[in-house]
Amino acid sequence: MTWVIKLIMFVCIVPSVTLMYMLGFSKNPGKKKMIFGVRDNPKFHKGKGLEKFEAIVASARKGGLIITAIVVILSVIMLFLPVTGGTLLAWILLVFALFLVAVPYGKGNTELKDLKKELGITKSGVTYTDLSNASVVHALKLPWIILPNALAVLGTAAAVLIDLGVFGITPAVEKYALTVMSLSFLFIAAIIIPIAVMMDNSRNMVISRDSNINANYSRAKKKTWADLFISFSWVNALYLIANNVLMFFTDSEAAVLISTLGYTAVIMVVVVIGVINQRQVEGRYERDTELELQDDDDNWILGMFYYNPNDTRLNVEKRLGYGATVNIAHPAGKVIAVLTAVILIVSLILIVYLNATGQMEASDMINLP
């Protein structure tokens, strides 16, 4: 049954790394508004700028492709290796290796910023705001996201009551296993709602002098986000309930693993559909974009991390991939950034420690029939 664990890891890693490469290293960077988080400039496409620009882009794309290919090839090889403490550690390290794809992206960003200075490109542009649309464009219908998450709460409450013996029935799995599993998925639900609301309240984009175009563009983008979070919530809630039912009737870890594989696969499909929808919206409104936006490239560290003490917003639109990122200069942004870094580092240390002490080797997952 260990093949299921391998498939879960494979389904998580391969689509993620492929998406990261596709989003970060566009085939036609000259046609994009942003290249490695740097705003495109006409000076990149003529004279001495063109040669250097092409060299930087080619070098970064090559780096990104090599790392992506290594991660994919290693994932395929790992599929054929038995699951041991060592290979489980290798799988988890491969998940962390996804971040390596950002290295050539960051290198490309730094080199393009240097090229800007070399070509004498000075900061320019303005921040546009549409008075007609300020805070009135929304796409998230709260009941639609509350409903699935309320179901998740009900599912968790049922699990807790069963484990406490309120109903006088005993699940097939060990005591409190239902509660722990349900709470972990309820935790995801608790994160989804504030993020969905935050994305729906994010700043409206101004791409045109026509307020209707701006409103439609912002609404279309917010709609894709709302759909993504609502779908995510339904998948999460339904999985929580289905998993509870499964664990109530059977103590089979294999069955739980297979359902987790299904959950992971469906989540990946939901994410991919979300990205495709976002790209379609961007493509649809590309020809309507007529306003030059403010050059704030220097506020984007490596083109990925936003640091702007003069901006009071907490969340801003990402430059690598789709979605929002936090302004690290914002007080709450600092807390989020530090917490994220701590969680990543601690989990990495913990995984290496568990493997070094042989605890990973002894885990139930590896010793499944």
Add this chain to the structure above:
Amino acid sequence: MIIGIDEYSDVPIYMQIRNQIVMGISSGELKPGEQLPTVRALALEIGINTMTVSKTYQLLKQEGYIMTDRKNGARVRENITQSGVISEENKLQLRRIVSEARLSGVGKDALKKLIDEFY
């Protein structure tokens, strides 16, 4: 109506917003009685402090271009008082612009044409 904020400009942000709202009212882009965003919403959209937007709205209210109340927020005034005179400050600005235009070799007719265009 679209407003643009230039962070690299010497003109303070509250004044940039004020100037563009005044131009919007004058050009008809902002209609009499039209609702303006709340202080919080506009500050969030531009990414500036709410105090800056509040300062702009206070100034516009003092100058008689908008009216604010707790219930309806900020709205463009239905009837803006027309004094029929140009303020001393604006006269100075105009004088500076005319002087610079003359020094740049711009003729009086070209300036008048520009005024006709903007009026």
